[in-house]
Amino acid sequence: MISQRMLSIGKSPSKIREIFEYSRKRKAQIGEDKVFDFSLGNPNIPAPKKVNEVITDLIKTTDSTALHGYTSAVGDMDTRKTIADNIKKRFCFECSADNIYMTCGAAASLEITLKAICNRGDEVIALAPYFPEYKVFIENAEATTVEVLCREGDMGLDIEAIKGALNGKTKAIIVNSPNNPSGAVFAEKDIKKLAEILNEHNKKTGETVYIICDEPYREIVYGDIVVPYIPSIYDHTIVCYSYSKSLSLPGERIGYIMVSPKARDSEDIYFAVCGAGRVSGYVCAPSLMQYVVNKCDGLLPDIEKYAKNRDLIYNSLKEIGFEAVRPDGAFYLFVKALESDAVKFCETAKKYELLLVPSDSFGIKGYVRIAYCVSYEQIKNSIPQFKKLFEDYKNR
Ligand code: PLP
Numbered sequence: 001m002i003s004q005r006m007l008s009i010g011k012s013p014s015k016i017r018e019i020f021e022y023s024r025k026r027k028a029q030i031g032e033d034k035v036f037d038f039s040l041g042n043p044n045i046p047a048p049k050k051v052n053e054v055i056t057d058l059i060k061t062t063d064s065t066a067l068h069g070y071t072s073a074v075g076d077m078d079t080r081k082t083i084a085d086n087i088k089k090r091f092c093f094e095c096s097a098d099n100i101y102m103t104c105g106a107a108a109s110l111e112i113t114l115k116a117i118c119n120r121g122d123e124v125i126a127l128a129p130y131f132p133e134y135k136v137f138i139e140n141a142e143a144t145t146v147e148v149l150c151r152e153g154d155m156g157l158d159i160e161a162i163k164g165a166l167n168g169k170t171k172a173i174i175v176n177s178p179n180n181p182s183g184a185v186f187a188e189k190d191i192k193k194l195a196e197i198l199n200e201h202n203k204k205t206g207e208t209v210y211i212i213c214d215e216p217y218r219e220i221v222y223g224d225i226v227v228p229y230i231p232s233i234y235d236h237t238i239v240c241y242s243y244s245k246s247l248s249l250p251g252e253r254i255g256y257i258m259v260s261p262k263a264r265d266s267e268d269i270y271f272a273v274c275g276a277g278r279v280s281g282y283v284c285a286p287s288l289m290q291y292v293v294n295k296c297d298g299l300l301p302d303i304e305k306y307a308k309n310r311d312l313i314y315n316s317l318k319e320i321g322f323e324a325v326r327p328d329g330a331f332y333l334f335v336k337a338l339e340s341d342a343v344k345f346c347e348t349a350k351k352y353e354l355l356l357v358p359s360d361s362f363g364i365k366g367y368v369r370i371a372y373c374v375s376y377e378q379i380k381n382s383i384p385q386f387k388k389l390f391e392d393y394k395n396r
Helices: 004-011 015-030 049-061 064-068 077-091 105-117 133-140 159-165 188-205 266-280 287-296 304-320 342-351 376-394
Strands: 100-103 123-128 144-149 170-176 210-214 237-242 255-259 332-336 367-371
Touching: 049 287, 064 287, 077 100, 077 255, 077 287, 100 105, 100 266, 105 133, 105 170, 105 210, 105 237, 105 255, 105 266, 123 133, 123 159, 133 144, 144 159, 159 188, 170 188, 255 266, 304 332, 304 376, 342 367, 342 376
Parallel strands: 123 144, 123 170, 170 210, 210 237
Antiparallel strands: 100 255, 237 255, 332 367
């Protein structure tokens, strides 16, 4: 018999994939521009020009066997050094190439990190709303997901609720800021409070709770919002970074893990990361992309388009009467559904050709996620449909 656990994970449909399939069929029936698909977090801003220039240059100037050959399992030394140097420059945080492990994006970073630090029966706190794959990765590490809700209203950290969830089994807490799906950026004062309660807890229990920073949206923030660098605030931190969104390279599968040198058992964690990477087959992240990020790490995306989209969708929906969290980062708007059952609400939205993701799989009920990494036109043309949807509920 094959693995029933894997069979069931593979068969359980992802809500977003289901919507994607529906969208494809519906567009074929009524036309591309008549369907307003807000389901996918696929960046619609092209990668910075420099990325393609670097790729072209590497192809022209580097020996092909070297360019496409294996790097060391943990990643190219020079690339890891560049990343560590940039972390120092950008965040005034001291680390070295020996703290960096190159991965196939944030998903692999998270999977490896959780496997590296968790033992069977450990608990990992996921702050709802959260990226649905956390549950799969946590369970694969034989740990248990403990959901803690963020504050209603602004979706910030609920420190008292987190404190209440800590116990002797807590191994880690995943902090994703800017957040998918809420767009919230957790305030520095709240991160400091979080560090305080974790330090107190560690002292009391003699255990260590690690913060896992899931950071694919670090650079996608609006106005003068600053995303605190958590390793500078809390020692026991592991960063799971990805270039999928910051450089618009989601299909290239490239990112890294940074194990803070200040974390308790840092060296051992790094070795465990190597072990977890090895058992998962996540060794030697794509070589060409490693060389590309060596030259492009720290490059900021042109987020002007996302900012304009954010303003249009947020302001328009608020004007219609929807309740939404104003996103400070990422490219998602989290909107209160007009009935308690968000799945039913999304079904009604479909009548108006609006494809939204219900919040249930993000660990919270009663909201929908709108991914606004789409064309400005799509958002503009969808506004009358949102009005009709609102009227539909008003007239019930
Ligand atoms: N974490 C969050 C919060 C995400 O939104 C995503 C992707 O959308 C990932 C992790 C996975 O990112 P990657 O494509 O780099 O694996």
